[in-house]
Amino acid sequence: MNLLRPARVLLLGAPGAGKGTQTSRLLKRFDLAALSSGDLLRRNIAEQTALGLKASAIIKQGGLLPDDVMVDVVSSELRALGWLGGDRSWLLDGFPRTRGQAQQLDAVLAATASQLNFVVQLKVPEEVILERIENRFVHVPSGRVYNLTYNPPKEAGKDDVTGEPLSRRPDDDPVTFRKRLAEYKALTEPLLEYYSRQAGVVFSVEGETSDIIYPQLEAEFVRRFT
Numbered sequence: 001m002n003l004l005r006p007a008r009v010l011l012l013g014a015p016g017a018g019k020g021t022q023t024s025r026l027l028k029r030f031d032l033a034a035l036s037s038g039d040l041l042r043r044n045i046a047e048q049t050a051l052g053l054k055a056s057a058i059i060k061q062g063g064l065l066p067d068d069v070m071v072d073v074v075s076s077e078l079r080a081l082g083w084l085g086g087d088r089s090w091l092l093d094g095f096p097r098t099r100g101q102a103q104q105l106d107a108v109l110a111a112t113a114s115q116l117n118f119v120v121q122l123k124v125p126e127e128v129i130l131e132r133i134e135n136r137f138v139h140v141p142s143g144r145v146y147n148l149t150y151n152p153p154k155e156a157g158k159d160d161v162t163g164e165p166l167s168r169r170p171d172d173d174p175v176t177f178r179k180r181l182a183e184y185k186a187l188t189e190p191l192l193e194y195y196s197r198q199a200g201v202v203f204s205v206e207g208e209t210s211d212i213i214y215p216q217l218e219a220e221f222v223r224r225f226t
Contacts, residue, residue, distance in 0.1 A: 001029060001030050001031065001222075001226060002031050002226075003030060003031055003032075003089050003225045003226055004225060004226055005225055006086075006087050006088065006089050006117075007030070007032060007089040007090075007091075007117065007118055007221070007224070007225045008089070008090060008109075008114060008115065008116050008117050008118070009032075009089075009090070009091040009092065009116070009117075009118045009119075009120065010091075010092050010095075010096070010116050010118070010119045010120065010195075011023060011091060011092065011093050011094065011120050011122065012094070012097075012119065012120060012121045012122065012188065012191070012192070013094075013121070013122030013123075013124065014122075014124065014126075014129055014181055014184045014185075014188075015129070015133075015171075015177065015180050015181065015184060016124075016129040016130075016132045016133045016136070016177075017122045017123075017124045017129060018122060018124065018132075018210045018213065019036075019093050019094055019122060020036070020093065020145060021210045021214075022120075022122065022210065022213065022214060022217060023036070023091060023093050025210075025214050025218070026091065026217070026218070026221065027091075029218060029221075030089070030221065030225075031089060032089045032090065032091055033081070033083065033088065033089070033090045033091070034090065034091040034092075034093055035074070035077060035078065035081070035083075035090065035091070035092055035093065035095075036093040036094060036143070037070065037073075037074055037092070037093065037094050037095035037097075038093070038094055038143070039093075039143040040073060040074065040077060041055050041059075041065075041073075042140060042143055043143075044073075045059075045140075046140060046141055051069070051073060054069075056170075059170060059171050060170045060171070060176075061176075062171060062176040062177075062179040062180055062183075067098055067100040067101045067104060068104065070095060070096070070097075070101055071096070071101055071104040071105055071108070074092070074095050074096075074105070075105065075108045078090075078108075083114070084108075084109070084112040084114045085112040085113065085114055089225075092116075096191070097184075097187055097188075097191065098187050098190075098191060099187075099190045099191050099193075099194050102191055102194050102195065103194070116195075116201065117201060118201065118203065118221075118224060118225075119192075119195045119201050119202045119203070120203050120204075120205065120217065121188075121192060121202065121203070121204040121205070122205060122213060123204060123205065123206035123207075124206075124207065124208065124213075125208060126181060128208050128209075129181070130174075130177070130178075131149075132147060132149075133172050133174075133177050134174075135147050135148040135149045136168070136169075136172060137153070137157075137166040137167065137168060138166060138167060138168070138169055139159035139161075139162065139164060139166055140167060141162075141164070142159070142161070142162070144159060144160070144161070146166060153166060203220055205217050205220070
């Protein structure tokens with residue numbers, strides 16, 4: 001579906017909340033492009049770039065990369081893709097994650113009149129997220145995600161496309177993951193407060209499954225941009 005005005009979207013949600021699933025559905029429905037900070041980092045890790053090596057060490061400990069590093073990585077990718085300025089509609093999956101990142105990113109976007117105009121908060125109960133993580137496996141090179149409960153691979157332990165082995169993310173270890181959830185909660189409150197100062201930008205949607213959340217998200221997207 002074509003949009004009547006540019007949509008510049010930030011999708012927020014705790015790790016395991018289904019940001020990737022919601023992004024995929026939006027891309028199929030609307031004339032929209034997406035950038036996942038997680039996929040961008042995993043690509044750098046897989047290619048063993050300087051950033052990738054640094055990120056790998058921090059992520060294995062359940063930490064987050066410094067704000068200035070993440071802003072530089074994402075803004076550079078936005079420029080390279082040609083998404084800044086003009087009428088292009090796009091979505092950021094999981095970035096910015098801190099108030100500091102948001103402020104720095106705003107400065108970059110404002111220079112090309114490309115400020116975010118729709119910030120979505122996905123709210124999923126923590127017990128549901130923890131159950132999802134226990135059953136999550138990924139194909140690291142592509143970022144494809146599988147869940148043994150509702151989206152299993154065709155052949156156990158192997159990627160559907162390449163046949164290569166699947167693995168768990170290092171940060172999906174239960175102890176590490178609980179630390180990530182606690183960090184997310186601490187960071188999200190000031191981030192949402194920051195964007196809430198921009199009238200009408202923040203939209204919160206709640207549910208236990210992606211099928212409950214998506215219809216609400218799509219309806220709001222249609223209302224705002226078509």
